[in-house]
Amino acid sequence: MARILAVGVATLDIVNSVEAYPEEDAKIRATAQRVGRGGNAANTLVVLSQLGHRCQWGGTLGSDFAAGLVTEDLKAHGIDLGACRAYREGRTPTSYIVHSTRTGSRTIIHYRDLPEFSREDFARIPLDGLDWIHFEGRNIAETALMLQRTKQAHPAIPCSLEVEKPRPEIESLFGRADVLLFSRDYAQHQGYDDARAFLQYLRPRFPHADLICAWGEEGASGMDRQGKMSSSASCPPPVLVDTLGAGDTFNAAIIDAFLRRYTMEEALRHACHLAGMKCGHQGLDFITPPRASGS
Numbered sequence: 001m002a003r004i005l006a007v008g009v010a011t012l013d014i015v016n017s018v019e020a021y022p023e024e025d026a027k028i029r030a031t032a033q034r035v036g037r038g039g040n041a042a043n044t045l046v047v048l049s050q051l052g053h054r055c056q057w058g059g060t061l062g063s064d065f066a067a068g069l070v071t072e073d074l075k076a077h078g079i080d081l082g083a084c085r086a087y088r089e090g091r092t093p094t095s096y097i098v099h100s101t102r103t104g105s106r107t108i109i110h111y112r113d114l115p116e117f118s119r120e121d122f123a124r125i126p127l128d129g130l131d132w133i134h135f136e137g138r139n140i141a142e143t144a145l146m147l148q149r150t151k152q153a154h155p156a157i158p159c160s161l162e163v164e165k166p167r168p169e170i171e172s173l174f175g176r177a178d179v180l181l182f183s184r185d186y187a188q189h190q191g192y193d194d195a196r197a198f199l200q201y202l203r204p205r206f207p208h209a210d211l212i213c214a215w216g217e218e219g220a221s222g223m224d225r226q227g228k229m230s231s232s233a234s235c236p237p238p239v240l241v242d243t244l245g246a247g248d249t250f251n252a253a254i255i256d257a258f259l260r261r262y263t264m265e266e267a268l269r270h271a272c273h274l275a276g277m278k279c280g281h282q283g284l285d286f287i288t289p290p291r292a293s294g295s
Helices: 040-050 065-076 119-123 140-153 170-176 184-189 195-202 246-259 264-279
Strands: 003-007 011-018 032-038 054-058 091-100 106-113 132-136 159-163 179-182 210-214 220-223 229-232
Touching: 003 040, 011 065, 032 040, 032 065, 040 054, 040 065, 040 132, 040 246, 065 091, 119 140, 132 140, 132 246, 140 159, 140 170, 159 170, 159 246, 179 184, 179 246, 184 195, 184 210, 195 210, 195 220, 195 229, 210 246, 210 264, 220 264, 229 264, 246 264
Parallel strands: 003 054, 003 132, 011 091, 132 159, 159 179, 179 210
Antiparallel strands: 011 032, 091 106, 210 220, 220 229
């Protein structure tokens, strides 16, 4: 059982299911609605907890009712919230999600009115004893200082970085992480329509890191530090139910695989399998936790 810290956001998710995504200015009726906890870092930790790891979240919380829902859900999944920063002002970040039951896809409108987790918040976290730290690629200047502190004080702790969106200056973080997890959206924004070509472009610039790019229904590719390219096909479920959180599940599975000393090829297969399993279930409670040794 590894000890993992993830730094990023937790959100309130309001998910409206519709038969098909509406056209602009249309009025349609939702077939279902659910309200729950979301957020990339929080989702990744929930999956890692189900895989048997001890997880801690570094993020910020408001003081509204949604913050109570977020904390209740994370505690129910065994996530340690001791590193969080609570604010008396500010609303919990909220994602308004339209889920198409016809395709399983989701469209997200995100609203945020809460300070980001800062380097001062991160400095209060004791890093001794951690086996992995995962960062969302956001709040760039502060995240750079968090990565810098980690590598200066605890260079042996592996750090992964999720690169989901093409944020300004996000490339300044790439040289500080050991594992770079790229989305298809980011790669396409850089002008690439193929994960392998994108990773080959990155390899000379970041030879120190394992490079991984998920490509949805086309699977995923990765290049290890020796320059070996590996790929895995996707593992779609018999019935596509819900893709929300599939990318976060993929990232969790990669972290889990590397902690278990899997090869890149094995890690990609593991991640595609779990991401596909998640797409066949609504929500993230889809893994039976393994029993701890000796229990």
